[in-house]
Amino acid sequence: MLTDMDDAAGRLEALTAQVHHDLSTMVFATKPWVFPLSHEGQVMPDVVIIGAGQSGLAAAFELKRRGVTNVVILDASREGFEGVWVLIATEN
Structure with missing residues (x-):
């Protein structure tokens, strides 16, 4: 059975992954x-x-x-x- 803490940790993990993905797509110039x-x-x-x-x-x-x-x-x-x-x- 999932607790509220487990659910919150899972959502935080998903949001963290989404932020990393979003930031990686914003970096389109790899060198000067x-x-x-x-x-x-x-x-x-x-x-x-x-x-x-x-x-x-x-x-x-x-x-x-x-x-x-x-x-x-x-x-x-x-x-x-x-x-x-x-x-x-x-x-x-």
Whole structure:
């Protein structure tokens, strides 16, 4: 006879398997496809994103998923205070 704990454990196991499957299907770029460029001996970023809020981080994540890995994200906030949630939560 199955108990509620057995049922919950089975559902958790099934959900975990589904999450692993979903994440594996989202990773469709298996290696970088942008050729690295350099200037005066320094490697240049492929993309520079201005702003490390929700949109900037989402753009960087999507670029990484598509194989563009040499991305720099710049933010005006001091270190440790980047991102939308820290600023909005502390403004009041």
